[in-house]
Amino acid sequence: xxxxxxxxxxxxAPGHEGHGALSENNFLGLPNIKxxxxxxxxxxxxxxxxxxxxxxxxxxxSLGGPLPKDVFSIGITSISTFLxxxxxxxxxxxxxxxxxxxxxxxxxxxxxxxxxxxxxxxFQVFEFHEFYTEKHLALSTSLFxxxxxxxxxxxxxxVTVGVIWLVIMSILITKKKLVPGKEAVNVEVMxxxxxxxxxxxxxxxxxxxxxxxxx
Amino acid sequence: xxxxxxxxxxxxxxxxQYIILGIVLSIVTFIExxxxxxxxxxxxxxxxKELWAPLLIVLSIFKFGAVVGDFxxxxxxxxxxxxxxxxxxxxxxxxxxxxxxxSVVHFQPFGKGYAITAQDLSDGYVPPTVGGGAEPPWADDxxxxxxxxxxxxxxxxxxETFTTSCANCHRADGGGMPGLGVNLTDVCYKHGGKIAAxxxxxxxxVSGTAxxxxxxxxxxxxxxxxxxxxxxxxxxxxxGGRDCEGxxx
Numbered sequence: 490x491x492x493x494x495x496x497x498x499x500x501x502a503p504g505h506e507g508h509g510a511l512s513e514n515n516f517l518g519l520p521n522i523k524x525x526x527x528x529x530x531x532x533x534x535x536x537x538x539x540x541x542x543x544x545x546x547x548x549x550x551s552l553g554g555p556l557p558k559d560v561f562s563i564g565i566t567s568i569s570t571f572l573x574x575x576x577x578x579x580x581x582x583x584x585x586x587x588x589x590x591x592x593x594x595x596x597x598x599x600x601x602x603x604x605x606x607x608x609x610x611x612f613q614v615f616e617f618h619e620f621y622t623e624k625h626l627a628l629s630t631s632l633f634x635x636x637x638x639x640x641x642x643x644x645x646x647x648v649t650v651g652v653i654w655l656v657i658m659s660i661l662i663t664k665k666k667l668v669p670g671k672e673a674v675n676v677e678v679m680x681x682x683x684x685x686x687x688x689x690x691x692x693x694x695x696x697x698x699x700x701x702x703x704x
Numbered sequence: 705x706x707x708x709x710x711x712x713x714x715x716x717x718x719x720x721q722y723i724i725l726g727i728v729l730s731i732v733t734f735i736e737x738x739x740x741x742x743x744x745x746x747x748x749x750x751x752x753k754e755l756w757a758p759l760l761i762v763l764s765i766f767k768f769g770a771v772v773g774d775f776x777x778x779x780x781x782x783x784x785x786x787x788x789x790x791x792x793x794x795x796x797x798x799x800x801x802x803x804x805x806x807s808v809v810h811f812q813p814f815g816k817g818y819a820i821t822a823q824d825l826s827d828g829y830v831p832p833t834v835g836g837g838a839e840p841p842w843a844d845d846x847x848x849x850x851x852x853x854x855x856x857x858x859x860x861x862x863x864e865t866f867t868t869s870c871a872n873c874h875r876a877d878g879g880g881m882p883g884l885g886v887n888l889t890d891v892c893y894k895h896g897g898k899i900a901a902x903x904x905x906x907x908x909x910v911s912g913t914a915x916x917x918x919x920x921x922x923x924x925x926x927x928x929x930x931x932x933x934x935x936x937x938x939x940x941x942x943x944g945g946r947d948c949e950g951x952x953x
Contacts, residue, residue: 519782527785531792538796542803554876567737574733574767578726581775585722588715670714684776688768695736695764702740703756 526678530685537689540640544697547632557633557701560624562616569612570694573648576605577687584680587673595669595676596662602683603655606648613645637697644693647686654679725774729767736763862933865926870934873914878937879945884914887946889937894950897938903931 515521548557583598617638620626626634658679661667667675739756742749749756773779778786867876873885880887886894895905907927909917918927 517782517784519784524784524788527788531788534789534793534796535799538793538800539803542800545800546803563737563740567733571730571733574729575726577771577775578722578729581722582719585718589717590714681776684771688771691764691767691771695760699736699740699760700757702743703760 520674520678522678523674523681526681530681533685533689537640537644537692540636540643541692541696544636544640547636554631555620555624555626555633557637557697558704560620560626561698561701562619563698563702565612565616566694566698569609569616570690572605572612573609573687573690576602576609577684579605580680580683584673584677587669587676590669592662592665592667592669596659599655599659599662599676603652603659606652606655606683610645610648610652613641613648617642640697641693644686644689647689651679651683651686654682721774725770729770732763732767736760859929859933859936861926862929862931862936865922865930866933869918869922870930875945877942877945878934878940879942882946886949887942888934889940889942889945890948891939891952892948892950893953897935897953899931899935902934903927906930906934 515524579598579602583595583602586592586595586598626637628634628638658667658676739760742756772789778789866874866878870885873881874888875881875885878888891897893901895901895910905915907917907919907922907924909915918930922930
């Protein structure tokens with residue numbers, strides 16, 4: 490693969506963000522890893538699009554309760570939504586610090602992002618537990634139960650994977666196995682994934698939670 | 705927003721921009737949360753009732769765009785990345801609306817193909833054309849005995865069918881759902897509340913509404929059981945049911 494033509498094209502394209510791990514740029518001068526991530530996120534759009542679409546297709550067609558309004562708690566969901574949104578800010582700051590060759594600052598922001606993400610997952614576990622034990626909503630209870638748990642569960646899984654990735658990345662930075670600046674693209678790609686997880690939640694929060702409370 | 709740089713120098717930092725954007729996104733989120741809370745003040749709520757949902761959607765699109773455009777840098781990044789992300793995004797939105805329109809068609813069948821008309825209803829009963837049972841339910845010798853049996857059994861069979869086929873729109877307790885099934889637990893009936901009339905409505909459906917003609921998927925015995933059960937719901941007036949529609953019986 491000609492992508493291994495080392496340093497043949499080095500980060501000189503206009504508008505480029507200034508990174509590029511050695512020998513990993515393709516013939517367009519774009520880092521393969523970043524191109525792959527955008528392609529993956531494109532497929533993720535369709536993945537979550539169908540999960541959210543399915544939720545709405547069956548919305549209001551459950552044979553019995555509990556219905557969304559009976560189980561949703563806008564207070565708890567708002568807090569976790571806010572935390573996830575803030576984690577996008579800390580993630581962006583982490584990527585920025587990595588590009589500025591400040592690995593320790595970057596690590597602090599990455600760990601902060603991981604902590605916010607883990608708290609979000611914690612809230613979701615709490616929410617699911619409450620729905621299941623107190624509101625008696627299981628995966629098999631109704632169309633609402635199946636579509637709701639599948640959709641939000643897959644999102645929570647994505648957040649969990651992101652948290653693990655963030656922790657691994659901070660360990661790599663600590664062990665100096667990630668060259669700041671040059672290999673900042675690795676952190677940037679992780680950031681893309683993390684921001685994507687955030688935008689999925691932006692959609693779910695508005696369409697599934699907030700619009701439900703308007704009725 | 706081009707940040708071309710010489711090799712060896714650091715790229716421009718976006719730190720300030722990120723923090724400002726974070727503050728803006730927080731404010732937008734607080735506005736979003738405030739909207740459902742407006743219900744507390746009915747005057748403001750009803751004044752712009754049709755505006756709240758579009759406003760929430762616009763705010764959500766704004767947040768989406770800000771995170772993708774600025775945090776993910778897609779706005780100033782290469783076109784190839786934009787193509788890779790935005791084309792599947794549109795494809796996903798297209799399937800979303802396609803599924804949505806399918807659900808409208810599925811639950812609100814068009815045309816009068818096999819549904820009854822007001823003239824049919826004036827006679828109280830129209831024999832099913834599909835699924836057998838040409839005889840009116842009251843013409844059956846066993847009609848009364850069957851009704852008594854069903855009553856003794858708590859209309860269990862009818863209830864079973866009701867739960868799987870009718871509760872979708874009429875709610876599990878028969879209270880009805882807005883825009884879908886009417887309340888079956890009050891004493892009002894648009895198309896008659898006698899067993900024969902109920903039998904007809906269930907088997908033939910109601911033209912122009914979401915009520916399908918069940919004669920295509922149920923036999924006369926099943927239709928009758930459901931009619932018995934629906935009749936037994938009369939006057940229960942469950943909580944949160946739809947308002948009375950049609951003449952009282």
